[in-house]
Amino acid sequence: MRRLNKLSTLLMKKPIKVTLVSIFVIIILFIGAKNIQMATGNETLINTDTTVYKDNEKLEEEFGGESIIVMYEGQNLLNLTNLHHMKGLENQLQTMDEIYSIFSPVTVVEQLSKRQFEQYKKGITEMSAALKNNQHINTMLAHSDILKPGLPENKKTLNDLLYDNNGKLRDLFSEVITDDEHLMMIIKFQGGIEDSSKSEIVSQIKTYLADHELKATKTFVSGKPVLDDAIRSSMQDSMKKMMLLSIFFMIIILSLTFKVSWRLLPLGMILIAIFGTIGLMGWLKIPITMVSMAVFPILIGLGIDYAIQLQNRYTEEMKEEDSLEQ
Structure with missing residues (x-):
C-alpha cells in the first residue's frame, strides 16, 4: 500500500517526467520486439x-x-x-x-x-x-x-x-x-x-x-x-490472425458498450502491454513457443478488463471532483 501511495505521489508531483520516462521505456521495449524468435526445438x-x-x-x-x-x-x-x-x-x-x-x-x-x-x-x-x-x-x-x-x-x-x-x-x-x-x-x-x-x-x-x-x-x-x-510459420500466421481478430472485436465491443469519452483508450493500453511483453521477451532471449503463445489471449483478456476498470474509475473520480467544485 505504501508503494502505491509513493507511486501516486510521484505521478502527481512529476507527471511530465514520469510520462517521458514511461515513453522511453516503451520505445526500448518495442525495439526488443525485433529480436523475438519462434522456437519448436527440443x-x-x-x-x-x-x-x-x-x-x-x-x-x-x-x-x-x-x-x-x-x-x-x-x-x-x-x-x-x-x-x-x-x-x-x-x-x-x-x-x-x-x-x-x-x-x-x-x-x-x-x-x-x-x-x-x-x-x-x-x-x-x-x-x-x-x-x-x-x-x-x-x-x-x-x-x-x-x-x-x-x-x-x-x-x-x-x-x-x-x-x-x-x-x-x-x-x-x-x-x-x-x-x-x-x-x-x-x-x-x-x-x-x-x-x-x-x-x-x-x-x-x-x-x-x-x-x-x-x-x-x-x-x-x-x-x-x-x-x-512450417510449424513456426503457422505460429506466426496464427498470432497475426489472433491479434487482428482481437482488435476487431474489441473495437466493436468497446464502441457499443463502453459509453465514455476515449472509449478505445483501453485498446491502446493493451496493445502497448502486448508489444511491451513481446519486446521484453526479445531482450531476454525468451522465444515464443506453442506453450507461451497461450499467455497472449490471457494477457489480452485480463489487460482489457483492468484497463476498462481503471478508465471507468478515473472517469467517476473526475465527475465527483467536478460536482464538488460546483
Missing part, C-alpha cells in the same frame, strides 16, 4: 539441464543432428539429368558450415567412380611402363570418362557403376533408393544449429528446387527441420 519440450538433453547434445556433436530429406519421385530416376541436378544442390550446400554431411545416389556413384579411377590408373601406369610408346594410352586416359573420378557424362559408364554384372542394382544404393519410383538425398545438420539457420537452409533448398525444376521428375522436401519450419 529445448521447448524438455529442460536443457536434464541428463537426457545433454546426452542428446553430445550425440549430435559427434554424429550430426537432424536431417532434411529431398525426395525425387518418378520413372527411370537413375539418369544423368537427375544426378547432375542433385550434384548442383550438393555443391550449393557443401559450402555451408551448418551442414554435417550429405548422402545421396551421387555420393555412392562418386565413391564407386573414384575407386574405379584409382584401379584403372594403377593398371594403366603399370602397363604404360612396359610399353615404349604410350601415346594411345595417354589419349584414352584424357578422353574416357571411365578414367575420371566424379559423375560420368556417358550413360553406359553410369550404368556400369549402378548395376553389377547380373544387371542388379548394387547394394550400396539401398539406403537412398527406396524403390523404382523414389530416390532421396539426406542432408544432415551439425549439432546445436539454431532454428533460424535451419529455416534459412530449408528456404534455400526449396528455392533451388523451384529454380531448377525437372520436367519428368517431381521433387519435394521433408524431415523434422522442414516440419518445424
Whole structure:
C-alpha cells in the first residue's frame, strides 16, 4: 500500500517526467520486439539441464543432428539429368558450415567412380611402363570418362557403376533408393544449429528446387527441420490472425458498450502491454513457443478488463471532483 501511495505521489508531483520516462521505456521495449524468435526445438519440450538433453547434445556433436530429406519421385530416376541436378544442390550446400554431411545416389556413384579411377590408373601406369610408346594410352586416359573420378557424362559408364554384372542394382544404393519410383538425398545438420539457420537452409533448398525444376521428375522436401519450419510459420500466421481478430472485436465491443469519452483508450493500453511483453521477451532471449503463445489471449483478456476498470474509475473520480467544485 505504501508503494502505491509513493507511486501516486510521484505521478502527481512529476507527471511530465514520469510520462517521458514511461515513453522511453516503451520505445526500448518495442525495439526488443525485433529480436523475438519462434522456437519448436527440443529445448521447448524438455529442460536443457536434464541428463537426457545433454546426452542428446553430445550425440549430435559427434554424429550430426537432424536431417532434411529431398525426395525425387518418378520413372527411370537413375539418369544423368537427375544426378547432375542433385550434384548442383550438393555443391550449393557443401559450402555451408551448418551442414554435417550429405548422402545421396551421387555420393555412392562418386565413391564407386573414384575407386574405379584409382584401379584403372594403377593398371594403366603399370602397363604404360612396359610399353615404349604410350601415346594411345595417354589419349584414352584424357578422353574416357571411365578414367575420371566424379559423375560420368556417358550413360553406359553410369550404368556400369549402378548395376553389377547380373544387371542388379548394387547394394550400396539401398539406403537412398527406396524403390523404382523414389530416390532421396539426406542432408544432415551439425549439432546445436539454431532454428533460424535451419529455416534459412530449408528456404534455400526449396528455392533451388523451384529454380531448377525437372520436367519428368517431381521433387519435394521433408524431415523434422522442414516440419518445424512450417510449424513456426503457422505460429506466426496464427498470432497475426489472433491479434487482428482481437482488435476487431474489441473495437466493436468497446464502441457499443463502453459509453465514455476515449472509449478505445483501453485498446491502446493493451496493445502497448502486448508489444511491451513481446519486446521484453526479445531482450531476454525468451522465444515464443506453442506453450507461451497461450499467455497472449490471457494477457489480452485480463489487460482489457483492468484497463476498462481503471478508465471507468478515473472517469467517476473526475465527475465527483467536478460536482464538488460546483
